[in-house]
Amino acid sequence: ERLKMTFDARAEKSTNMMSARLLRLMATKRTNLCVAGDLRSSAAVLRLADAVGPYICVFKTHVDALDDFSGQFGPQLCEIAKTHNFLIMEDRKFGDIGNTVSLQYGAGNFSVAAWADLVTVHALPGPGIIDGLVSCLETHRAHLKDRACFIVAEMSCKDALTTASYRSEAMKLAETRVDFVAGVVSQSASGIPSPGLIQLTPGVRAGVNGTPQSDSDGLGQQYNSPRHVVLERGADVAVVGRGVTEAPDSAEAAKFYRDLLWEAYLERVSE
Numbered sequence: 001e002r003l004k005m006t007f008d009a010r011a012e013k014s015t016n017m018m019s020a021r022l023l024r025l026m027a028t029k030r031t032n033l034c035v036a037g038d039l040r041s042s043a044a045v046l047r048l049a050d051a052v053g054p055y056i057c058v059f060k061t062h063v064d065a066l067d068d069f070s071g072q073f074g075p076q077l078c079e080i081a082k083t084h085n086f087l088i089m090e091d092r093k094f095g096d097i098g099n100t101v102s103l104q105y106g107a108g109n110f111s112v113a114a115w116a117d118l119v120t121v122h123a124l125p126g127p128g129i130i131d132g133l134v135s136c137l138e139t140h141r142a143h144l145k146d147r148a149c150f151i152v153a154e155m156s157c158k159d160a161l162t163t164a165s166y167r168s169e170a171m172k173l174a175e176t177r178v179d180f181v182a183g184v185v186s187q188s189a190s191g192i193p194s195p196g197l198i199q200l201t202p203g204v205r206a207g208v209n210g211t212p213q214s215d216s217d218g219l220g221q222q223y224n225s226p227r228h229v230v231l232e233r234g235a236d237v238a239v240v241g242r243g244v245t246e247a248p249d250s251a252e253a254a255k256f257y258r259d260l261l262w263e264a265y266l267e268r269v270s271e
């Protein structure tokens with residue numbers, strides 16, 4: 001069964017080069033933590049990436065929330081990723097027709113395809129959205145082998161419209177396009193069709209130093225503990241944003257989350 005398999009064993013079953021690469025990275029580096037660097041200045045995001053780098057498998061960005069994005073951001077983040085051995089995910093949540101996402105992925109100010117190993121996409125437009133992203137890479141004859149996407153199958157926020165039937169259609173889309181789909185963004189493991197697909201789960205925060213675990217942020221986000229998302233909800237990679245960025249020491253916090261998440265993973269695959 002998928003959840004009982006080790007990341008190494010699942011990499012063997014993987015049909016996508018990027019999911020295999022990420023699963024092996026997680027197994028080697030012994031981390032299933034993704035930090036969401038949702039800060040407003042490029043320098044602050046780069047500083048955060050460098051500080052948490054040793055403890056993470058993926059660094060997740062929202063570059064359209066930066067006040068001062070410039071063309072140097074991507075290459076600088078790639079340098080840091082190389083130093084600390086993590087992948088970069090731009091959480092763009094593409095959601096348009098193939099032609100439009102192809103433009104948004106490869107062009108514009110952000111040129112996401114040039115620096116982000118992974119991107120997120122909504123399932124809403126159907127298979128055409130995957131075709132759009134792939135055609136962008138084909139047109140530029142670049143990165144065809146070192147790029148992949150995660151399909152947002154289910155969102156963490158309260159009253160999200162990602163119903164059970166939407167979720168199951170999104171899983172089908174993931175299954176039919178494993179060539180470019182490395183995984184799914186989801187709050188549970190049910191229906192994930194292949195052991196090679198990676199489940200990324202946001203909405204993770206722990207009580208630190210005796211403070212109680214908060215279960216929301218006042219704007220609809222819903223939080224679960226690191227242990228709960230890995231053991232009860234099947235998270236392979238857990239996303240922690242403000243749990244790290246609002247901590248007094250982000251490296252310490254990343255280490256704290258990494259330890260809790262990895263311990264939960266070991267417990268899940270043991271026996």
Ligand code: 5FU
Binds near residue numbers: 036240241
């Ligand atoms: F697809 C999703 C989702 O369903 N929930 C999310 O929270 C993505 N996210 C992202 O994870 C969101 O855009 C933030 O970047 C991050 C969670 O940040 P937090 O500070 O840990 O709440």
